Amino acid sequence: MVDLSPRTRSGFAAPQRFEADVFDCDVIGRIPADLEGMFVRVGGDPLYPPKYEHDSSASSDGYISAFWFHDGYVDYRGRYVKTERLLANKAARRQRFGVYRNPFTDEPGVESIDRTVANTAPYAHAGKLFALKEDSLPYEIDPVTLETIGRYDFNGQYKSLTFTAHPKTDPFSGEMVCYGYEATGLLSDDLFVYTIDRTGQITREWRLKVPYVSMMHDMALTQKHILFPVWGYVTSMERLKAGEVHWGWDDKVPMYMGVLPRDGDARDVRWIKGPPGRAIVHTVNAWSEGDKVYLEAPMFTGAPFPDFKPIDGSPWDPAKAKAYFTRFSFDLSSKDGSWSEERLFEIPVCDLARVDDRFKTVRQRYAFTHYHDPKLPSDIEFFQGKPRAMRNCYGRFDMTTGEIDSLFAGPTHGLQECQFVPRRPDAEEGDGYLIGVANNYKELRSELIIADAKHLKDGEIARVILPFRAGAQIHCTWLSAEDFPQLRTR
Ligand SMILES: [Fe+2]
Numbered sequence: 001m002v003d004l005s006p007r008t009r010s011g012f013a014a015p016q017r018f019e020a021d022v023f024d025c026d027v028i029g030r031i032p033a034d035l036e037g038m039f040v041r042v043g044g045d046p047l048y049p050p051k052y053e054h055d056s057s058a059s060s061d062g063y064i065s066a067f068w069f070h071d072g073y074v075d076y077r078g079r080y081v082k083t084e085r086l087l088a089n090k091a092a093r094r095q096r097f098g099v100y101r102n103p104f105t106d107e108p109g110v111e112s113i114d115r116t117v118a119n120t121a122p123y124a125h126a127g128k129l130f131a132l133k134e135d136s137l138p139y140e141i142d143p144v145t146l147e148t149i150g151r152y153d154f155n156g157q158y159k160s161l162t163f164t165a166h167p168k169t170d171p172f173s174g175e176m177v178c179y180g181y182e183a184t185g186l187l188s189d190d191l192f193v194y195t196i197d198r199t200g201q202i203t204r205e206w207r208l209k210v211p212y213v214s215m216m217h218d219m220a221l222t223q224k225h226i227l228f229p230v231w232g233y234v235t236s237m238e239r240l241k242a243g244e245v246h247w248g249w250d251d252k253v254p255m256y257m258g259v260l261p262r263d264g265d266a267r268d269v270r271w272i273k274g275p276p277g278r279a280i281v282h283t284v285n286a287w288s289e290g291d292k293v294y295l296e297a298p299m300f301t302g303a304p305f306p307d308f309k310p311i312d313g314s315p316w317d318p319a320k321a322k323a324y325f326t327r328f329s330f331d332l333s334s335k336d337g338s339w340s341e342e343r344l345f346e347i348p349v350c351d352l353a354r355v356d357d358r359f360k361t362v363r364q365r366y367a368f369t370h371y372h373d374p375k376l377p378s379d380i381e382f383f384q385g386k387p388r389a390m391r392n393c394y395g396r397f398d399m400t401t402g403e404i405d406s407l408f409a410g411p412t413h414g415l416q417e418c419q420f421v422p423r424r425p426d427a428e429e430g431d432g433y434l435i436g437v438a439n440n441y442k443e444l445r446s447e448l449i450i451a452d453a454k455h456l457k458d459g460e461i462a463r464v465i466l467p468f469r470a471g472a473q474i475h476c477t478w479l480s481a482e483d484f485p486q487l488r489t490r
Contacts, residue, residue, distance in 0.1 A: 012389070012414075012439055015046050016063070016471040022076040025067070029462035031450065032433065035069040036481035036488065038143065039419060039435050039448070042131050043473040044119035047086060048095035051107075055099040056245050056307035061086050062119035062139070063471055064131050064146050067448055067464060068490060074448075074464050075490075078471070081131045081139050082148035084114040100307070101135050101246035103186070114151065120165035121475035124483065125176045126200030128152070132165040134181070134217060143479060144490050157202040160192035161185060165475070166282070168221035171358045174198030177226055177262075181216040187237060189213055193226065193260065206266045211256045215247055220286035220295050223361050227295055228258035229280040230271070233308055248311035249303035251277040257330060257339070259293060272330050272337030279304050284325070284353045284399075287363045291333040296367065296399060298323035298351035299341070318388075322348035325367065325397060344399055347371060350391055352417035352475070356429050366430045367397045368453065370415035377411040382441035389414040389441075394434060394449070396456055407434075407456040409449060412442035416473045420453055425482075430454060433461075437473060446470035 044060025062081035067074050080086060088110060089096055097115060098105020106115070116136030123130050123138075130138035130152065137158070140149040160180030167178035176196045183190040189212070195204040210216070215233035219226060232255070233247040240246070255274040260266075279300035286295040302320020303309070309316055325345045331338035353369035370391040372378065378390045391414055395406040409415055418436030434453040437446050448464035481487045 012441055012444065012469055013057075013472055014469075016078075016469065017045065017047060019080060020065075020076065020078040020468070022466060025074045025076055026465040026467070027074060027462055028465065029450075029460065031069060031072045031074060031462050033072050034423065035421065035433060035450070037069055037421070037484070038479045038487055039067045039069070039476060040122040040129070040479060041065050041437065041470075041473040041476045042081075042118075042120060042122045043471055044117065045080070045471045047080065048089050050099070051095050051097070052099050052105065052243075054245065056305075057472075058119070058307065059097070059100045059117060060119055060472070062117045062131050062133065064122060064141055065470060066146060068487065070488070070490065076464075076466060076470075077146050079146040079148075081118040081141070083116060083118050083139060084151075085117060088113050099243065099245045102240045102244065104240050105243050119474065122477045123167055124477060124479050125167070125169065125196065126198060127483065128200065129479065129484075132163060134165045135162055137161075137163050143484050144486055154196065154200065154202055158194060159205070160190075160194075164216070164219065166218040168219060168360060169357070170221060170223075170361050172223070172361070175203070177219070177221050179216075179219060179228070181210065182213060186240075187213055187235060191216070191228070191258075206260060206269075208258070208260070208266050208269050210258070211271050212253060214253075218280070218282045220283040220297070221361050222286045222288040222293060224262055224288040225286070225293050226260040226262060227283070227286055227293065228260070229283070229297070230256040230258060231279050232277065232303070233279075234311065239311070245308060247308040249308060249316075250311050251302070255280075257295070257328070257337070259330060259332065259337075270332070270337065272339055274339045277301055282351050282353065284367045285355050285360055285364050287361065291331060293330045293332065294363070295328040296344070297326060297328065298349055298353060298369075299326040300351070304351070323351040324348055325353070325399070327399070345397060345402065345404070347373075347404075349395070349397070350417070353397075354418060354420055356420050356422060356432070358422060359429050364429060365398060365400055367399055368394065368418055368420055368434055369397070370394050370418065370436070373406065373408070376408050379411040379442070382412045383414065389439070391415045394418055394436060394451065394456060396430065396434075396453060405456045407449070407451050407459060409438045410440070413438040413440055413447070415439075417476050419476050419478045421478045421480075435478070436476070437470065439469070444469055
C-alpha cells in the first residue's frame with residue numbers, strides 16, 4: 001500500500017507513477033517532414049513519496065520521456081530511470097532514503113547504495129544518451145528503448161564521484177567539458193574538471209579547490225575559458241546532521257566566478273569576487289574577446305528555490321526569486337577581474353534558457369526561453385496557487401537589439417524548457433524549430449509545441465496532444481538522426 005502525502009497526491013505535478021508508450025500521437029497541424037530525431041525530457045516522478053515533509057522535489061525519482069519524430073509521425077515513450085535507489089525502494093516497497101543529498105536522514109542499511117535519482121537533465125555525447133544529476137555519475141540510457149543501461153564512469157577514466165547535470169559541448173571541436181563538485185565526497189571542496197573528446201575519451205583533467213562549497217549547478221564555456229559560478233547556496237556538516245536538506249541560502253557570502261584557461265593548468269584558475277546575494281543557476285552562453293570574458297545568464301538577487309530556505313531563518317522571498325537576463329564581463333588583465341553586470345531585458349524570464357547550440361562558446365545573438373507576459377491572458381484559477389507555473393509564452397530574445405519575438409501558448413498553459421533544433425546543419429543562427437512541452441492545466445494533459453523559431457508570433461506549426469499529464473520536466477534535449485542513426489528505424 002502506498003500512502004501518498006497530501007502534498008504529492010493532487011495537482012498537475014502529482015506523481016504519474018506509470019511508464020508509457022503512445023503510438024502515433026494525436027497531432028494538430030502538420031509535423032515538419034525534415035524533423036528526424038527525438039525530443040528527450042528528464043524530470044522527477046516520485047515512485048514513493050518523500051520520507052519527510054521538508055524534503056525537496058529535487059529528490060523525486062528520475063523519469064525520462066521522449067517524443068520520437070519520424071517521417072512526419074510522432075511516438076511517445078516514458079520510463080523511470082532505473083537507479084540503484086529506485087530499485088532498492090521497489091524491492092522494499094517503500095522510500096528508504098531521506099532528504100535531499102543528506103545521507104544522515106536515510107534508513108539504516110542503504111549506505112552502499114547510490115543515492116542519486118538521476119532526475120535533472122538528458123545529455124548526449126559520443127553516441128551515448130545519459131540521464132544526469134549533479135550528486136553522482138551519469139546513468140546511461142538506451143536511446144531506442146529508454147531503458148537504463150547503468151552508471152557510467154567513462155571506462156574508469158572519470159575520477160570525480162559526481163558529474164554535473166550541465167556539461168558543455170564545444171560545437172567546433174566536438175569535445176565535451178564537464179565537471180564534478182564535492183568531487184571526493186560529501187561536502188568536499190574539490191572540483192574536478194574534464195574534457196572528453198568526440199569519441200568519448202577523456203583527454204584532460206584539472207583538480208581545483210573552490211572558494212567555498214556551493215551549488216555549482218551549471219558552467220559556461222568559451223573558446224578559451226571555462227567558467228564556474230559559485231554562489232549563495234551553502235551547506236555544512238552541522239545542517240546535514242540536523243536533518244536539513246543539503247542547501248541553505250546565505251545572502252552574505254560573495255559570489256565568485258571561476259575562470260580556468262582551457263589551455264592552462266589548475267594553478268591558472270582565477271576566482272573573481274563578485275557581490276553577495278547573487279544566484280546564477282543556469283547560464284546562457286559565454287565568449288572570450290582578448291583579455292575579456294563575457295557571460296550571459298539569467299540572474300536572481302535572492303534564493304531561487306523555496307525548497308532551499310535562508311539559513312538565517314527568514315522566509316523565502318518570492319519577489320527576489322525572479323531572474324533577469326544579465327550580461328557579465330570580466331577583465332582578466334585587471335588585478336581584481338573587474339566584475340561588471342548589465343541587465344539586458346526588464347521582464348523576468350524562466351532561467352532555463354537555451355541557445356542555438358552550434359553557437360555555444362562564441363558570441364551568439366539569440367536566447368530562447370519561456371516567460372510570463374502579463375499583457376497576455378493567464379487564467380489563474382487553473383494554476384492551483386502556483387503562479388510560477390504560469391508561463392504563457394516562449395520567447396526568442398535578441399541579446400543584441402533587445403527585441404522579443406514570442407509565441408503565446410494559451411491562457412491555461414504553463415510552458416516548460418524548450419529546445420532549439422536547426423533546420424539544417426548549415427542554417428544560419430536561429431533558423432530552425434523551437435520545441436517544448438506545454439502543461440494544459442485546464443485539460444490536465446501535456447502538449448508538445450513545435451514552432452518555427454524565426455516566426456514565433458505566428459504560433460505553432462504543430463501541437464502533439466498527449467492523453468495524460470506527462471509528469472514534471474526539468475531539462476530537455478534533442479537527439480538528431482544524424483548523431484543517432486538507430487532512430488531512423490526505431
Ligand atoms: Fe539545471
